[in-house]
Structures are given as C-alpha cells and as structure tokens.
Amino acid sequence: MRPLEIAVFMCRSDNYGVLLHEPESGRTVSIDAPDGDKVMAEAEKRGWTITDIFTTHHHNDHVEGNLPIKEKYDCRIVGPVEEAVVIPGLDLAVFEGEALDFAGRRVEVIETPGHTAGHICYHFVDDGLLFAADTLFAMGCGRLFERPAADMWPSLEKLMALPDETEVYFGHEYTLSNARFALSVDPDNATLKERAEAVAALREAGAFTIPTTIGLEKKTNPFLRVADPAIRKGLGMEQASDAEVLAEIRSRKDNF
Known part of the structure; x- marks a missing residue:
C-alpha cells in the first residue's frame, strides 16, 4: 500500500x-473545507480531484x-450524525464506531463532544493519522462551546x-499561544519547555507546527495531563475529579 500524499x-x-x-x-x-477557493486551488495545483470531504463539525x-467544492467536483460529503441538519451538502451521516473506507483504507469515526455537541474525529487506522480538528490542538484543546x-x-x-x-x-495554528499558556500551569515540565522553544523558532521562521503526535501531547499538553500531581497542586485541586481540573484549565486558557 503506497503512502497517502498529504x-x-x-x-x-x-x-x-x-x-x-x-x-x-x-x-x-479534504478534511473540512475552511475556504472553498483555497482548497480547490490547492487541489488544482497538484492535479488532484476532490472526491470526498470529511467534516468534523458544523462551525x-x-x-x-462544502457547497462550492461539491458543485465543482460532485464530491461526497461525510459528517457527524449529531450535526447532520447543519452540515451543508451532507451525503453521509456517521457515528461513533463506524468505519469508512477511503481507497481501501480503514477510517474510524470517533465522537468527541465538547467543542460542539456532535464533533467527530477521523482516525486513518492503517496510516496512523488522526484528524482532530477543534477537539485536540498542539498543547491545547477546543473551547467548550456546546458541551x-x-x-x-x-x-x-x-x-x-x-x-x-x-x-x-x-484545525488551527494556535500552537505558540498554547505553549505559553501550558507553561503557566505546568512550569516545571522540562519537555514542555524544550517544545515551547522549538515552537517559537518554527513560528519565527514562518513554519507550520502540524502535525503533532499523541505521545508528545501526553507529555506536554496540560489538557491531557489533568491527573499530574504537580499541575493539580499548582491549581489547588489535589482532590478534584479529572473533569473538574480540565474545566479549570480551560477556564484559565479562555482568560489567558
């Protein structure tokens, strides 16, 4: 199986x-369709024909x-069943545990409510790729708008x-600001300090910070590290539940 071109x-x-x-x-x-003209221009530049749009959430x-791309390519639009009525041009509504086939590759649907009520992520199992949109960022997570x-x-x-x-x-290039915030709640994390310096250099050079990995996020993303004793102590929440610590960290990020 040849690797996907990204x-x-x-x-x-x-x-x-x-x-x-x-x-x-x-x-x-296309993973989501933030700007039809930009997405189509990128496809045309590469000589690619867009056959599918995998939508993560309705924002x-x-x-x-969605609609401009569908009009040009007559592509299939897939999206979350919980947001089916508000996804433009939706052809296939999918849900937790469902597996899609993309050119012989298995793509698992993971429901991740939080940022929106029906947000989903797409896990390309055979390729080891996760498209997390606004659920998980580099050293961050999405704002809790609907859940x-x-x-x-x-x-x-x-x-x-x-x-x-x-x-x-x-879904977004928020990494530099996320790193600065992460250091405010996890200041003694040596791996995080190194990563923040590397991210600052990348952004200074105009480079992207995508992709990350699950392993790196588990080491440096405070929203995944809610059980860490040092973070809990710094927040004064040693006995709180994981969800309560997450809520506090998200609230602090919202006001950072």
Missing part, C-alpha cells in the same frame, strides 16, 4: 486546510467551502488511548 496549507486567518491523496485510486479527501470556518468539561474529558481520553506514534492534524 498537503497542508493555511486558510482564512489561522485554519489549516488538509488534503489527502491516494495515488493509486486518485481519490482525494462555519470548517464547512464554508461541558464532563463531556470533553471522555472525548480526550478516547484520543489518548490511540497509539503514541499516531500523527495528529489539528
């Missing part, structure tokens, strides 16, 4: 666009390009259970 590019102010191309079949999937900056921390924490636990080497593609 194109990552910027859309809007800070959204990542991602195209995956399977060279033998010619199929190409406009992730679905705005509380009590729902987001189990969502994050599902992603933490994936193999450490899984490459994670996220």
Whole structure:
C-alpha cells in the first residue's frame, strides 16, 4: 500500500486546510473545507480531484467551502450524525464506531463532544493519522462551546488511548499561544519547555507546527495531563475529579 500524499496549507486567518491523496485510486479527501477557493486551488495545483470531504463539525470556518467544492467536483460529503441538519451538502451521516473506507483504507469515526455537541474525529487506522480538528490542538484543546468539561474529558481520553506514534492534524495554528499558556500551569515540565522553544523558532521562521503526535501531547499538553500531581497542586485541586481540573484549565486558557 503506497503512502497517502498529504498537503497542508493555511486558510482564512489561522485554519489549516488538509488534503489527502491516494495515488493509486486518485481519490482525494479534504478534511473540512475552511475556504472553498483555497482548497480547490490547492487541489488544482497538484492535479488532484476532490472526491470526498470529511467534516468534523458544523462551525462555519470548517464547512464554508462544502457547497462550492461539491458543485465543482460532485464530491461526497461525510459528517457527524449529531450535526447532520447543519452540515451543508451532507451525503453521509456517521457515528461513533463506524468505519469508512477511503481507497481501501480503514477510517474510524470517533465522537468527541465538547467543542460542539456532535464533533467527530477521523482516525486513518492503517496510516496512523488522526484528524482532530477543534477537539485536540498542539498543547491545547477546543473551547467548550456546546458541551461541558464532563463531556470533553471522555472525548480526550478516547484520543489518548490511540497509539503514541499516531500523527495528529489539528484545525488551527494556535500552537505558540498554547505553549505559553501550558507553561503557566505546568512550569516545571522540562519537555514542555524544550517544545515551547522549538515552537517559537518554527513560528519565527514562518513554519507550520502540524502535525503533532499523541505521545508528545501526553507529555506536554496540560489538557491531557489533568491527573499530574504537580499541575493539580499548582491549581489547588489535589482532590478534584479529572473533569473538574480540565474545566479549570480551560477556564484559565479562555482568560489567558
């Protein structure tokens, strides 16, 4: 099985666009569609025909390009069943545990409510790739707009259970600000300090910080490290539940 070709590019102010191309079949999937013109221009530049859009959630900056892309390519649009009525052009609504086939590759749907009520992630099992959109960022997680921390924490636990080497593609370039915040709640984490320095250098050079890995996030992302005794002590929450600690960290990030 030949590896997927992956194109990552910027859309809007800070959204990542991602195209995956399977060279033998010619199929190409866009993970979300933040900007139809940008996504189509990237595909045209590479000579790729978009056959699918895998939508993670209903926010406009992730679905705005759905209909223009579908009009041009007559592609299939897949999205979360819990948000089916608000996903433009949806052809197939999917749910937790369902497996899609993309050019012979198994793609598992993981429901991750929190940022939105029906947010899903796509796990390309054979390729070790996770498309987490606005559930999990590098050293961050999504704002809790539609579901509380009590729902987001189990969502994050599902992603933490994936193999450490899984490459994670996220929806926005927030990494530098996330690193600065992470240091405020996990200041003695040597691995985090090193990573923050590396991220600062990347952004200074205008480079992307995507992808990350599950293993690296477990070591440096405070939203996944809610059980860490040092973080809990710094928050004064030694006896709190994991979801309560997550809620406190998210609240501090919202006001950082």
